[in-house]
Amino acid sequence: MTRILPPLFALALLAAQASAQPADLIVTNARIYTADDTRPLVEAFAVRGGRVVFTGSAREAATLKGPNTQTLDGQGRTIIPGMVDAHGHFNGLAKKLRSVDLVGTKSYDEVIARVVERAKSTPKGTWIVGRGWDQNAWGNTTFPTHDALSAATPEHPVLLERIDGHAQLANNNAMRIAGLTAATKEPSGGKIVRDDKGVPTGVLVDNAESIVSSKVPDPSIDEWRAMHKDAVKVMHRWGLVGMHDAGASRAMIDLYEDMAQKKELNLRLYVMIGDNAAALTHYFGMGPRSALYDGQLWVRAVKLYADGAMGSRGAALLEPYSDDPNNNGLLLSAPGHIQEVAEAGLKAGFQINTHAIGDRGNRVVLDAYQKALDKVPAANHRFRVEHAQILHQDDIPRFAQLGVIPSMQASHQTSDMYWIGKRLGPTRLYGAYAWQSLLQTGVIIPNGSDFPVEEVNPLISFHASIARQDARDWPTGGWLPAERMSRQDALRSMTLWAAYAGFQEKDMGSITPGKYADFVLLDQDIMRVPVELVLKTEVLATYLGGRRVYGR
Template sequence: MLISLAPRRALLALLLAGTPSLAAAQPRAVTSQSPADLIVTNARVYTADDTRPLVEAFAVRGGRIVFTGSAREAATLTGAATQVVDAGGRTVIPGMVDGHAHFVGLAQKLRSVDLVGTRSYDEVIARVVDRAKTTPAGSWIVGRGWDQNAWGNTAFPTHEALSAAVPNHPVILDRVDGHAALANAAAMRLAGLTAATKDPSGGKILRDAKGAPTGVLIDRASGLVENKVPAPSREELRAALKDAVARMHSLGLVGMHDAGASRESIELFEDMAATRELNLRLYVMIGDNAEALQHYFALGPRNALYDGQLWVRAVKLYADGAMGSRGAALLEPYSDDPNNSGLLLSAPAHIQEVAERGLAAGFQVNTHAIGDRGNRVVLDAYERAFAQVPRADHRFRVEHAQILHQDDIPRFAQLGVIPSMQASHQTSDMYWIGKRLGPTRLYGAYAWQSLLKTGVVIPNGSDFPVEDVNPLISFHASIARQDARAWPAGGWYPEQRMSREDALRSMTLWPAYAGFQEQLMGSIAPGKYADFVMLDQDIMRIPADLVLQTRVLSTWLAGKLVYTASQ
């Protein structure tokens, strides 16, 4: 396997050497002396390209980088129509890519009740009441972002207070991780949810002492109510997706890996790409739906569609739930819930079967696994699939890989499996994760450095809308393992921190590698898309506690300005 035995630096060298556009380009040479369309000069450019990691200028022609090097050399490519951008000494980095997020989820969240940051159940209810004032009676109210772990009382809420405050609207509120939801009485009535309703496979209905639903629905149980919410029209969703793209651009994101999309959503993405409305490097994972998988496997992998706006060549599966709702599958019970070891959302045989089909069809398979049992189940299923359908350079992934047994950490490199992780989850979870796991299992929690030392790469992300869209939150978490208040002093298990160089790669070159895109993007290097971001601070040199104060000044896609900050 490509990753299996090579140390990480050797892998990066191989990645660069194996890329024709990079191998053929000398750091100081240009492919042609004809004028550039765009020259960025007087900058501190962190290229994420090991052949030339720091330069002061680069040139763009036809949407691609044609030169990186000195300002003097770049100036020789100036023509009458060349746009010259003097960065004034500012920092420029490659356009950032979120390696695991939810496109439609962000679009919907921007138009729903935002519950992120609520400090009590009363505050959640107050925000819903405010929305109800402007929502016709009988219409659904949808929200997302509550987290009982941030409240004084960390027990799951029950619906009674919400139902009393908002009796005339059906309400469904997703927990921050998307793996639990709270429904009010009106919503449960519309869904026919009663004490007689059985738990669905892969889900749990929380109940009171009499067996009546409390309103909290874990994992696939939330679908019992959410399936009753009217879907937005195609045009409503299209407009919301455009808003989501604008939000990403404003924070320096030029692309994302969409972790599980329906066929209907993918077809809308493709329609937007065809009409040049997408304006994003979108790497799509097909959701686990039998008909959708059959359709896309028959089409085969599709790469860089519509001038590099869309890739459809991956599948998203689910092994378990999430830590916050105690749905992540653990090898031993939860320390704070000794009768519970979490939930498996897919049978191991199903993961293996889809993995084998993916290998045969040339598709990458990426499986959500958070708990140590969930991760082991996925690695075991992948290993069996690789034995049945051997394929080099498959780049299969485990999405999240948050809690790992020590025995499983080296297996990622041995199997050529990529741990796709989200650094901001660590800083969100560190306040309470010890209660869930106890002290011993924490040594395998968010174990970035332990994994990196085995030779793998870690594409970083946010899992938005679970976490905030801002990619610099994950950059800061990667290098500091601290929250915005610099807590805890020295970082949470600081031996697992990333270097700044690796943190930058984790948001640029490594997501590109994880999406088979490294020949086209991920670094500022000749031959690649001219996707880059200008920042007002040097995140590679400033104190870690200033990173979160950094502003994106401009974002560029294929050499075109897609966002500029207001003065």
């Protein structure tokens, strides 16, 4: 006679049998921050089949050691969950690694010098592209004109992207190839900067960028593959095991899937589909897809744009810029379009994530989301506003009320704080990078870098979150310090909260039994060292599914 075990007893027996099996890896002798509120700090954990099977004491973990179990001695160092950049640009980073690096240039002359150096090794007539210039760091914050660049590069078409990706500078050869003249009309949501005679100066803002950028030859698929592999290595070096790719074409998503199938991706990649009608029809028809190819790829979100950026004065404001009184910024998409895509996303089960930086841009998105949710009510939609940098006080509570996640990048605050007051004036600053004000309403804030706009290193955003200071510890006490995050929230923002913002919290985001064994070994305890030492922390190793993908 077969004995039927009570269901709860049977489950307990299966769990006991599973825990008795030897682990593949035991990690011990470390201060382990799990980002799991049920066991926030442990001294050991065990891994089997790429997932965590135990967290707790070293004594308990030792019971899972078998003849083939590997051990990792943390040597008293610190371990945190693998970090996730909740808003970056995979293609942008891949391209930047092979472009002229203009980050940190202190003058237009320095920008030109770097381009001229690249021109020496570039065949005549071949495009030269670069990224990272920022006129706000040059003393004179007005946009440059192409004249000096054109004179220095007479034999190459040149296109240089501003650090935020929302403005570009083209030389004369590039404008000639694109047919850009005084007669060229501005596209909706874009601006062609012109001189007093109406002649283009070479600077193109937001939707006008494509006038020239569309003429730059694309890399081949094999080149893209190699470039993306290089980008993943950079992410691993800084402790990132995953990222949310903020806007990808169908061709790129096809490449990501091919790389994942061939086990070449080596990343937890959460993809936001770019705003293209044909692509959205295709993916909405397929439905949301999650944790494909052993947790390498998620395709279940859409990326829209509401406005531009603060640095190029393209962010849409309710009132004019304080330093440009005839300018309220640019709306890149019609509010009706955002609502339409949001309604379609709700029906198809897709998350909608919209770039909005200015207070008007944010209000437009929240209004569109609210109208969409009124028509297609849904729980757990997890719609997001990407950046949410400048908010009107009336709109701060609306995120929690609508169930919308503000996806923010702390490093933007420390990059912008030197000049943002001139753009906004004193009153609007109190809605700028308002992390604590948002947290107090009950929302979470997934953190990112917006790379390649900012550096890949996620500890820059961790430091900015807890200090609101730059790498030189300026300003003393922090910039609007009441909006700082606690260290616990800052850690969650780049681990568990980032996972939740991508519907990944059951698989990743914390060192918890059942989740992927993604973790990072650090040489310092970022949760306890003085704030000024956080940015001196080194990543010693990065593990993905219990497998080391980077070691110093």
